[in-house]
Amino acid sequence: MTSQDAQTEARPARDKARPVVRRESSRKTRETIIQAALAEFSSKGYDGGRVDEIALRAGINKNVLYHHFGNKDDLFTAVLEYTYDAIRSRQKDLQIRGMDPVDGMRRLVVFTGQVWVRFPEFQRILASENLNQGKHIVTSATIREMYNPLLDTIRGLLQRGQQEGLFRENIDAVDLYISITSLTAHYVSNRYTFEAIFGQRLMTAQRIKQRLDHAAEMVLRYLRVDAAPSAAR
The missing domain is CATH 1.10.10.60 (Homeodomain-like)
Incomplete structure (x- = not known):
């Protein structure tokens, strides 16, 4: 050859x-x-x-x-998709799906809070999108689908907690997740003004742990059977 x-x-x-x-x-x-x-x-x-x-x-x-x-809009949408994918992958909901309901819910709160602490730039991206009334996110074919597994996980934890007599009935999974996000994200996004007003350093490891434990305890107390609102008289 x-x-x-x-x-x-x-x-x-x-x-x-x-x-x-x-x-x-x-x-x-x-x-x-x-x-x-x-x-x-x-x-x-x-x-x-x-x-x-x-x-x-x-x-x-x-x-x-x-x-x-x-164009710029397509690029920003791609950044949003990247951001939401990063958030979802770090929440590790598939790892908590089979856990004890109380431990699983606690971990979900902590995991969610740790995302905001570790990646504050994600909050700034989402804040910008909200200022623009969500005009990019509605064009994404993937972001909404990313949250279906998370909602399934939350509903599964709620159902098992209710079956075991731990959680009360009539808890909406979407409302609950919005509350979890609010309890954790607001702390990070407003840390500069909070630190100036209260004269405390809020982003030390000890203070962050205290905040996430506090948020998890608030969620779990809300879910408890004895926390159900009294019937109207």
């Missing part, structure tokens, strides 16, 4: 590998852009964020950015 024949035989293998390499390169470029956009939008919001600055942060040409994300 001549060297030319060997090169001819090797060419199909190289040609077959090229699409894989291109896809991997494209995936990494998208991830780089999303991380750059997360930094830009979390510091300046959707309205203040600049595509030019995002391209600069990512170290790419702006045309490359528009190749992956058609």
